[in-house]
Amino acid sequence: MVIEAEGLTKMYPNQRGIRDVGFQVRRGDIYGFLGPNGAGKTTVMKIMVNLCRADRGKVRLFGCDIAADYEKAMRRVGVLIERPEAYNDFSAYRNLEMVLRYYPELRKSRIDEALELVGLGGFKHEKVGRYSLGMKQRLGLASALLSKPELLILDEPTNGLDIEGMVDMRELIVRLAREEQMTFFISSHLIHEMELICNRVGMIYNGKLVREGLMSELVSEQHPTLEHYFVALAREERRERAHVRL
Template structure:
């Protein structure tokens, strides 16, 4: 299987002693990979290093076979990302925001902007100002910005954080549609176990900066566990309670 992302022994420690330690995992073409862990576990730190927003103390990251420290532009050429929050000009329309973002690329046509807005379910609202959008609609606009350049790999940090049930469903359906219809590989972080279980085929569990389990959801679950939540709690307790602090 083609490896889209290779993370090897990634480590970054902060002055307060927190950070990530020896994180290693791969994401393959076609995966919707869920990065699961509580707030403060290190999910965003890993994603910031992968996207070049932060630098690791040690370790290696390759995207499409390119090392991000040596061939960053080639590594990121087919990558879209939404880290932490969706930034947009609230006094402008959704369409105008995408039109401005398109200027950073050399070959994005207006038809692509229309297509992306339809993909994320914002077609009927494309001329409305972003300031009038609900949080769920803003997150969908963030997704639109992330996929505007037709990436093959999309990185999303807590894409449903703070959303109500309707907003979660909207974002979940959008990701499922893009993965199925557009064949986009996803790397999604979340602390919401149920959402991860619904959309991801593979997961990694990170607690206190350490990756404690990684694999296919279908393989991690068995007759012993009725849900990913049951499995997740069992892993915490299986570590002798050391990750429950």
């Protein structure tokens, strides 16, 4: 198993957070982690890579506990969470040169490979400060891909991309999963985008994982699209919460 999350709970002073979230991701999965803004997606992902400590629960990546053995757990993982950071006064190439220092086993040619993969090869010597939001998102993905990870954890990877950029991102993810046997864990609130590429999904709402399963199981005659299914689940959750308050 590539990812195993068990009983993840993290509550903030405002009483928002996540409660008892658990799921598994298998090798080769493109796993969509879906939910509205504020549902808890980023909190779960930060716990997964030890940027945030859970109140309870545990995460294992490739069988290694992320809290107990961080370096071993993260050795084969690429991450892009929230806004990608870069030095605006440096070029994309120079930014990736600095990242490459953490991977002495990689050749410098890997920088060009990563930039070409995300469509920035022709802009590699341009200062990042001149980049659009979408271009910065692509650079963040190139940085996550630099080490040739076996697992890529992406938080809203299509954020800031135009329609063509979204299509390019989808095609890249599908190609890497197919040709490189890369596993993806992708959060998004854009359900239609995820429906086009994911084979498995987990749906989070108000900090609670309300459904998990194969895409083929969730989309049916009763729920012809994933969006239709999620809206039905959300309405059911709201009714249950209203009944509890009564």
